[in-house]
Amino acid sequence: MRAVQTQEQRTNDELKALAEQAGRDLEDASALEILQWAVDTFGERFCVTSSMEDAVVAHLASRARPGVDVVFLDTGYHFPETIGTRDAVAAVMDVNVITLTPRQTVAEQDAEFGAKLHDRNPDLCCAMRKVKPLEEGLTSYAAWATGLRRDESPTRANTPVVGWDEKRRKVKVSPIARWTQDDVDAYVLEHGVLTNPLLMDGYGSVGCAPCTRRLLEGEDARAGRWSGNAKTECGIH
Numbered sequence: 192m193r194a195v196q197t198q199e200q201r202t203n204d205e206l207k208a209l210a211e212q213a214g215r216d217l218e219d220a221s222a223l224e225i226l227q228w229a230v231d232t233f234g235e236r237f238c239v240t241s242s243m244e245d246a247v248v249a250h251l252a253s254r255a256r257p258g259v260d261v262v263f264l265d266t267g268y269h270f271p272e273t274i275g276t277r278d279a280v281a282a283v284m285d286v287n288v289i290t291l292t293p294r295q296t297v298a299e300q301d302a303e304f305g306a307k308l309h310d311r312n313p314d315l316c317c318a319m320r321k322v323k324p325l326e327e328g329l330t331s332y333a334a335w336a337t338g339l340r341r342d343e344s345p346t347r348a349n350t351p352v353v354g355w356d357e358k359r360r361k362v363k364v365s366p367i368a369r370w371t372q373d374d375v376d377a378y379v380l381e382h383g384v385l386t387n388p389l390l391m392d393g394y395g396s397v398g399c400a401p402c403t404r405r406l407l408e409g410e411d412a413r414a415g416r417w418s419g420n421a422k423t424e425c426g427i428h
């Protein structure tokens with residue numbers, strides 16, 4: 192009798208084909224249905240990543256799998272409000288918050304590369320403080336969920352609800368890719384979901400403090416990130 196194939200036995204090619212098929216099949220599914228598929232398919236090898244801008248995807252995922260792992264990257268440069276949101280999520284929601292940190296503290300990085308590397312070489316700063324720790328933190332997972340939305344910026348307009356993350360060779364799930372800001376606001380209101388207080392203080396997107404500013408009238412949600420620099424993404428997406 193042929194044994195049931197476990198996720199561990201699936202090759203990257205098989206995972207990639209699975210992700211691309213799911214992306215087509217689930218394009219019109221609800222966010223909760225997409226997360227339920229991810230939970231049913233990957234079990235403990237599935238996690239949610241959160242920047243703690245809000246806890247919408249963490250909340251949805253906890254409905255699909257109570258106690259789900261929620262991975263947060265503590266770059267050492269976060270606003271106090273972001274750390275406070277992380278702590279509140281861990282305290283009140285049925286999720287397992289896992290905090291990842293870079294290999295170097297900010298002081299150690301400053302000693303080796305000089306102060307304010309984020310102003311001089313944000314790509315290197317993001318690579319060391321975001322991309323590398325996430326890559327290492329995701330090694331035990333086969334699939335991860337993000338809060339990416341197509342309406343956030345032109346660079347995110349083609350985000351699939353399920354796709355293949357070639358950089359990390361994992362299945363990448365974006366359950367609210369089709370949502371608008373109005374959908375997010377309605378979900379937050381309906382379920383009393385925790386949000387970062389900075390969203391009520393003029394910020395459209397919340398990242399590291401040195402690289403995030405409030406929005407000006409008419410700007411898209413991510414315009415306040417790396418303002419004045421051509422950089423639009425940290426390298427994770």
Ligand code: SF4
Pocket residue numbers: 266268308309312313314316317318320321398399400401402425
């Ligand atoms: Fe460094 Fe800015 Fe990237 Fe944060 S967002 S890791 S401070 S460059």
